[in-house]
Amino acid sequence: MPSVYDFSATSLAGEEIPLKRYEGQVLLIVNTASACGFTPQYKGLQELHQALAPRGFSVLGFPCNQFGHQEPGDARQIEQFCTSNYAVTFPMFAKIDVNGGSAHPLYQYLKHEQSGLLGSSIKWNFTKFLVDRAGQAVARHAPTAKPEGLTKEIEALL
Template sequence: MDDIYSFTVKAADGGEVPLTQYRGQVLLIVNTASKCGFTPQYEGLEALHRDLQARGLIVLGFPCNQFGGQEPGDAAEIANFCKLNYDVEFPLFAKIEVNGPKASPLYEWLKTQAPGVLGSKSIKWNFTKFLIDREGRVVGRFAPTTKPEALRGEIERLL
């Protein structure tokens, strides 16, 4: 697969979401968790989404419970937590796995397109970020320690 638009993902309500609906926009894809030391990054992700959405940025959140059991809730609990604590409006999808035999096909593709440090393919922790350009190509992978606001300049160049 050459671009992200080949994928369909599961919405939080269980419906199917073809990523073609985001064609022509810059995407920031993040595996999220509600009980992680990096959870406050929801605030920065939402700020980017609100500030840059009109110019073509969409943040896509994919809850994942693979790292320390830090996303134990169901879709409703996750959405409620994000709305109450961080006023999140960017799309949150169904909980996925990002590593291992049950890893999401989207994440398998992302990891191939942008390997981590020393060529590692696995996601190391919650809040790993992938930046996708308007043509659907991965242009960057960022560690959980990279704060969303640190990506603003790179995102704005793509917009």
């Protein structure tokens, strides 16, 4: 059975990272943007990551510029924004597409496993996919779902 561990993604530093590196962890995979009304969710994502990482949890951030061009920066600018404004320490990856023909294979998989309100398409920035320790997408949350509101659901998988 396929899992998120079958994919890899490029880090903001340009390194190809096999997601197998996160095998056995509970993951929250989020498409992010620096100039969005939901951008303050970085704070909640960082707090979740910090609080639950010792128990085997990680947030994985995937910047995307497909929604209102709200992630215009390059990798260096994205990293600088995230660290200086939200002290982000969770893994951030290079900017990707989440919809359309050039959607990253990981997002093609996630959307297939957990379709949303608009079918398989991602509606907006900060859509969240919860992945269990076996690498299976078990839930999808809309951009309006606050990270702190997911704590109990995440803890149930830890």
